[in-house]
Amino acid sequence: MLDWIYAIVSMSAVIAFLGVVLVFVRELDLIIVTLLVIAVGVLYFWQELKAGGAHANNAGPGNNSDG
Numbered sequence: 325m326l327d328w329i330y331a332i333v334s335m336s337a338v339i340a341f342l343g344v345v346l347v348f349v350r351e352l353d354l355i356i357v358t359l360l361v362i363a364v365g366v367l368y369f370w371q372e373l374k375a376g377g378a379h380a381n382n383a384g385p386g387n388n389s390d391g
Contacts, residue, residue, distance in 0.1 A: 328373060335369050338362075 342358050 331369065331373060335365065338365065 339362055342362060346355055346358055
């Protein structure tokens with residue numbers, strides 16, 4: 325559950341930061357690229373949360389299967 329909170333807070337911070345950049349710069353090229361980056365980020369974010377994240381497969385830092 326804490327992973328979800330961290331993920332939502334961090335994605336909200338990225339969107340807020342990019343929104344501030346868009347408001348103050350107002351260049352069409354920057355707006356297009358930024359909206360595409362936000363869309364890809366939100367899509368990846370949603371897919372990871374839907375799949376359960378990296379912790380679903382015990383892929384945390386303490387579970388190294390290399391030996």
